[in-house]
Amino acid sequence: MSIYTFNVQLKGRKVQGTILGLLFVILSVVVYAAGISGGAISFIMGLLACVAVILMVTDFEEKLGRGMDFLAKYTMPIFLMHTLFAASLRSVLLKVGVTNAVAHVVLGLGISFAGPIIATWIMKKTKWLEFFLYPNKVCLRNK
Known part of the structure; x- marks a missing residue:
């Protein structure tokens, strides 16, 4: 909703999404190995994963558009x-x-x-x- 409300342009951000995705995977391993847990770290990791997926998927809008329109209903x-x-x-x-x-x-x-x-x-x-x-x-x- 925020992306739509603030008219954020996400096209061409696949590289940034991939980098954030890799960062998420690396941090997940580090957090798990260190035994860190808590609400803040879970929230930040979840936010990082969501942003990474959104940035990676936006460039596939033309290919996935009809499927996403179907699911949106x-x-x-x-x-x-x-x-x-x-x-x-x-x-x-x-x-x-x-x-x-x-x-x-x-x-x-x-x-x-x-x-x-x-x-x-x-x-x-x-x-x-x-x-x-x-x-x-x-x-x-x-x-």
Whole structure:
């Protein structure tokens, strides 16, 4: 929101993003090896990682534009429901006996996006369910 509000131009900053990404990885190893923990260091490291990813991705806007436009339509449903789907999948995987971390991360990320999008499609078919995602839209439509 800040990038949009303050009209920050990020094109051509892929090199700076890569440098910040490498700095994040190096600092992560140092922080982990030194056993440093705390709210401030976690916040700064998270901020560094976010800035690095944003700077690296902005140059791919033309290539990723349609995919991002698709995901942008489902931002709120993904935000609201990703935990429900990811936690449920994790429980099922553990019950079945799958303990591989890579499988949990890959499948968890997949279901965190796909599950809410599919649920939203179903909710849009049933107008009264759409109220749970967009109450203002449903209430204003009935006036």
